[in-house]
Amino acid sequence: MPDAYTEIARTEVALRDLVRLILGDGWGAQLDAETVQRIEQRRDEDRARRRGVRPGGDLLDYTELTQLARVIYRNWDQGFSAVIGPKRSHLERDLERLGAIRNAVAHTRTLLPFEEHLAAGIGGYLRNRIAIYRSEMNEAARYWPTLESVTDSFGSTRQGSGQWSGPETTIRVGDTVTFNCRATDPEGARLRWTFGTRSFSDESEGEDVTFAWTAAEQDVGESTYVSIRLYADRPHHRFDGASDGYVYFGYTVLPAE
Template identity: 35%
Template sequence: MGLLSRFEALRNSVAHSRDLLPFEEELLSGIAGEFRNRVTIYMSSQDPTGDYFARIDSVTDSLGNCIDSFPPDPMEHGVSLRTGAVLHPGDTITFRSAVPTPQGRDLTWWVLPTRDTDNPRYTGRDLDIVWRVSSADVAARRDVHLYMKSSGPYHRVNTGTDGFDYCATFIYTVLPGEDSAPATS
């Protein structure tokens, strides 16, 4: 309760319409991290597989779309979000993740679709992943899948050659740029 009182004192929006000072931002971030850790511990007690398999707390794109409720059901391995956003080739979307890691393992991330033949992998617990929209992405529905797996030997979804622990899917519409609009008569 002491942390909540301190949090409320710093962010009483009626009395404090000013911007936060840098140390206040860090304090609020620390308090939020403490609460996230406590929720993760609770969720792990609800998810018996949580001690073995990594779980995503949240993924947010640079447009403000957020997936922050992943099912504790061990048979579910991902969540989709229809963003309603319309993108164009040349746009860049950054995805930010927050993940509690069971037993301190490293995490590996990758994004599909990708046009790179080597499918780049990213390593880290909380990191930013960038997706650059290209003309190959033009579609009424473009699903962007962010896969995550831990460095442990076991994964929530075992696909034989390469398993994963969770997947977050953001759904966009990608339209051609104005310079490639069809001619009208």
């Protein structure tokens, strides 16, 4: 079972995606100017401090759990109740519990086993409700998992299937890049991931997995691509019958010095 921090982080990502889905770019209008300014400041500070990565620019990605909750509560009857359930008080209770656990983790306090399970239970329930809502909006999505995101150790992120770009980062032979992959399935099907480059391949199972790739001599080139694919344990697959999700990352790989 993933740790409580991972469970809560995944839940925050899912709630942000839900806010985008229901409110679009208008989510910021639900917060006062002072709060938006604090979020902008957090984003700018993140960019300044994390010089070794590429932080995203979407302001919603820098909202905290309490701010997300405020947006959802203020628009409860605009679509959120249809996703999460009719009683707002239930969500308020769940997010309050998640917030307390998140605060404990942030202050490096040791969690008790029931707190770990509580974070997994609440997070799993909310993410599954959101996955089901997506499926109901799109009939085809009922049958396949959702590739939520893949992020490399430089901070480059792919959200959703089919995302790719040309080489963004230059590395050398011997450098290691890690990839965190997240997905959900509306019916809880077992998920399998594959990872491949010119020199290396690997597989893993689960909703939240990590791959590590160390660039080798075979990878040297101006455009070296990493392929990551997602499969649900079903007889049919979403894209050309071959996989249920895929993303690519491009790198320029130089020889070792």
